[in-house]
Amino acid sequence: MPYFLDSNVFIGYYFFCGDMWGNQAKKLVEIPEQKHSSDHVWHECFGVDGCHGRCKTILQEIKDEFFSAISLLTKDRYSPVDLFSVVTEEKWRTMDIIQELAARYEHDIKQLERKIRFAERKYESDCDDRLSLLKKPAIIQLHERDVEYPELFRTLKSVIEDESDVVILLDAHHVGGTLAGLDFVSGDHYHVYRNRQTIIDHTNIANVSFLDYF
Amino acid sequence: MTLLVKNPLLKYSIERLLHEANPEGGTFFGGTAFNKMIFLLYKRLQENDVDLKLPYYWYLQGSLIEENQFESDVGKSRLYYITSDHSSRRMMSVPITSISADEKQIIDQNIQTLVQHYKQTNGYFKKGYLDFLLDDVYEKAPYDFQRAFNRKFVPFLNSFKTPARREIPVSLSFTCENIEAIETFLDNSLRVFPNEDMERIFETYLEWDDTARIAIEYDQKRIFSMTDSFWKMFCKNLRIIKNENIPDALIHEWDSLFTSTVFPEYQGTLHKLRTSLLKKWKKGQEDDKEIDNLVKKLNFISRNHLSKSEN
Numbered sequence: 001m002p003y004f005l006d007s008n009v010f011i012g013y014y015f016f017c018g019d020m021w022g023n024q025a026k027k028l029v030e031i032p033e034q035k036h037s038s039d040h041v042w043h044e045c046f047g048v049d050g051c052h053g054r055c056k057t058i059l060q061e062i063k064d065e066f067f068s069a070i071s072l073l074t075k076d077r078y079s080p081v082d083l084f085s086v087v088t089e090e091k092w093r094t095m096d097i098i099q100e101l102a103a104r105y106e107h108d109i110k111q112l113e114r115k116i117r118f119a120e121r122k123y124e125s126d127c128d129d130r131l132s133l134l135k136k137p138a139i140i141q142l143h144e145r146d147v148e149y150p151e152l153f154r155t156l157k158s159v160i161e162d163e164s165d166v167v168i169l170l171d172a173h174h175v176g177g178t179l180a181g182l183d184f185v186s187g188d189h190y191h192v193y194r195n196r197q198t199i200i201d202h203t204n205i206a207n208v209s210f211l212d213y214f
Numbered sequence: 215m216t217l218l219v220k221n222p223l224l225k226y227s228i229e230r231l232l233h234e235a236n237p238e239g240g241t242f243f244g245g246t247a248f249n250k251m252i253f254l255l256y257k258r259l260q261e262n263d264v265d266l267k268l269p270y271y272w273y274l275q276g277s278l279i280e281e282n283q284f285e286s287d288v289g290k291s292r293l294y295y296i297t298s299d300h301s302s303r304r305m306m307s308v309p310i311t312s313i314s315a316d317e318k319q320i321i322d323q324n325i326q327t328l329v330q331h332y333k334q335t336n337g338y339f340k341k342g343y344l345d346f347l348l349d350d351v352y353e354k355a356p357y358d359f360q361r362a363f364n365r366k367f368v369p370f371l372n373s374f375k376t377p378a379r380r381e382i383p384v385s386l387s388f389t390c391e392n393i394e395a396i397e398t399f400l401d402n403s404l405r406v407f408p409n410e411d412m413e414r415i416f417e418t419y420l421e422w423d424d425t426a427r428i429a430i431e432y433d434q435k436r437i438f439s440m441t442d443s444f445w446k447m448f449c450k451n452l453r454i455i456k457n458e459n460i461p462d463a464l465i466h467e468w469d470s471l472f473t474s475t476v477f478p479e480y481q482g483t484l485h486k487l488r489t490s491l492l493k494k495w496k497k498g499q500e501d502d503k504e505i506d507n508l509v510k511k512l513n514f515i516s517r518n519h520l521s522k523s524e525n
Contacts, residue, residue: 008521015517017510022517051485058516067420075405093515097508117424119508122499125492126509 001207002034002179004172005140006186007054009211010037010045014055014130021187024211028185029133035140036179038171042142044164046131059127065094066120073113080106145174152202159198165191169199176204187211221287222313224266227255227321228288228295229309232302234329239304242339245296246275250347251328253277257354258324264317271457272360273449276351280460356456358406364445367399371441388434396430396437415451418481419444425488432494440487447480 005028012025029035047053065087072078072086080102087098097119105112133139149170156166165188176182184205186192192199196208219225231251236243253276256268269283285291295303311318332343340346352365374392376383388396404423409416422444429436454468 011517011520015513015520017513017517019514022513051482054520055516058519062512062516063421064417067417067424070424071404071409071420074401075407075409093519094512096515097511101508115505115508117427118499118502118505119512120424121428121492121495122505123509123512124488125496126513128489128492129496 001181001183002036003028004175004182004184004205005029005035005037005041006168006184006188006192006211007041007044008187009185010041010134011055012187012211013134014045014127016126016130020212024214025187028211028214029139034179036172036175036182037140037142038168038175039142039144040164040167040171050131050135055127059124062094063120063124065092065098066116069094069098069116070113073109073116080109080112143171143175145171147174149173155202156199159195160191162191169203169205172205173203176206181206183207183209185209185211185214219287219289221267222311223264223317223321224268225288225290226309226311226313226318227259227266227325228252229305230321231255231325231329232295232305233308234325236302237304237306239302241299241301243302244300245292247344247347248296248302249279250276250344250351251332252279253351254347254354255321255324255328258328259321262320262324264320267459269459271453271460272355273453274445275364276348276355276360278453280457280464282464283460357408357411357452359403359408360452362399362403362406363448367396367403368441368445370395370399371438375438382435382438386434388430393430397427400426411455412448412451415448415477418477418484419448421488422484425484425491428488428491428495432498433491436487436491440484443480443483447476450476 008021009025009028012021013029016022016026043053045053045055047056050056069083069087072083073080078086084099084102087095087102092098098116101112101115101119105115152173153166153170156169157163160166160169169184169192172182172184182205184192184199184207186208187210189210193208193210199205199208232243232248235247235251252268253270256266256270259266267287269280269287270277271280272278279292281292297303313321332339332346334340349365352361355361372380374383374386374388375381400423404420407416407419412419422440426437426440429440450468450472454465454472457465
């Protein structure tokens with residue numbers, strides 16, 4: 001059965017953390033069956049140039065926090081306790097991790113800096129490796145849609161409030177026009193899975209699967 | 215073509231400097247020496263309340279004359295004084311000038327002491343005088359970072375190149391001591407980076423710094439080209455904020471170019487380099503459960519942030 005992957009599958013795979021969402025996304029990306037998606041999904045996650053989009057933006061924000069922590073330790077000569085206070089006060093995204101490291105290496109700044117660098121590098125390089133795999137056409141074929149389907153847009157929009165979800169469903173509908181039995185896989189229960197019957201009734205999508213049950 | 219002289223003080227100072235430094239012309243006193251010495255003279259004269267209004271900016275090797283404004287001020291291009299073969303123009307006689315006798319006296323005295331500082335008693339320039347000149351110019355650099363990076367870190371890196379051709383040796387291999395020394399230079403540069411004035415490139419600098427630390431362990435030859443390209447990008451930003459007597463329109467043009475082209479292109483190149491170096495770094499790492507657990511948490515935080523923003 002050919003699958004069409006929604007953006008949350010890409011997100012779950014790119015930021016793989018071994019929980020159900022991550023494991024299901026990994027399983028789906030790695031199965032041998034045909035997998036499809038669209039340029040809209042890709043751009044949403046990784047931008048037009050592969051350097052932007054939602055995934056890349058959050059990755060960059062996390063990188064910047066790690067580098068800021070190193071700068072505070074090296075340039076501004078903060079102690080681990082000072083660093084602990086700053087990340088707590090400013091509510092950094094990486095607060096829990098930096099707090100954990102700062103407490104563990106309170107008396108060894110060099111080792112603390114090394115651990116921060118290594119955690120950042122591993123995080124970034126793992127994501128890069130997974131992105132390289134996603135980019136392979138043999139793994140996932142990306143499609144561009146050149147038809148607007150205005151009537152179908154209105155129909156779906158009447159039940160799905162998020163327009164970007166509707167755009168992606170139209171992409172899948174377009175792919176489903178030439179591919180029988182297309183299964184749309186999404187982790188979005190509220191906007192997509194809840195409306196699976198409407199989607200199946202009105203589009204070329206043969207089935208809608210919820211990622212957790214996949 | 216000779217244009218009107220808008221700045222006779224500068225014109226006189228240049229010609230008087232060439233007369234004093236290298237009256238017979240030739241390559242002993244080339245473009246770099248001319249650029250640096252006229253800058254040092256400008257700074258000395260400022261202390262004596264004489265303003266040459268030298269159009270210059272801070273760039274790759276210290277101060278640099280802005281050629282269009284220079285030509286507009288002096289009425290002759292810089293190439294008139296320092297030709298394309300790096301020879302200075304023969305200037306056998308003291309130039310005739312309309313400036314006041316007092317100003318002329320101050321300029322003459324300062325030029326004499328300045329030039330003498332770099333000459334031996336026999337009238338020839340000291341061996342390696344250009345390096346002394348660069349040190350003196352860099353003493354006046356607006357940021358400690360310029361000294362730490364371009365006068366300390368870069369020469370240290372260059373010391374690994376072959377002495378004769380200044381090329382990277384085929385068999386280059388840093389020892390542990392070399393790596394530690396380079397890291398110390400990187401630390402020293404980081405400590406003095408002007409992040410308040412250069413906020414827009416600070417995060418990219420931090421990324422460059424970490425990438426450089428990977429390169430010296432996993433792809434050592436890369437450090438040379440990546441240092442060079444970082445310095446070029448840094449200086450293209452530096453010239454926008456540290457310059458004097460340069461038209462606003464030109465500064466605006468540099469700024470637009472930096473924002474639209476120079477910086478994004480640099481970031482793209484650094485990104486590609488970092489991605490390839492991270493692969494090498496990862497191959498060289500042994501299993502580390504502590505790091506793996508932290509990365510799991512990081513992925514969870516990243517994904518959780520995206521799912522929250524979706525709902």
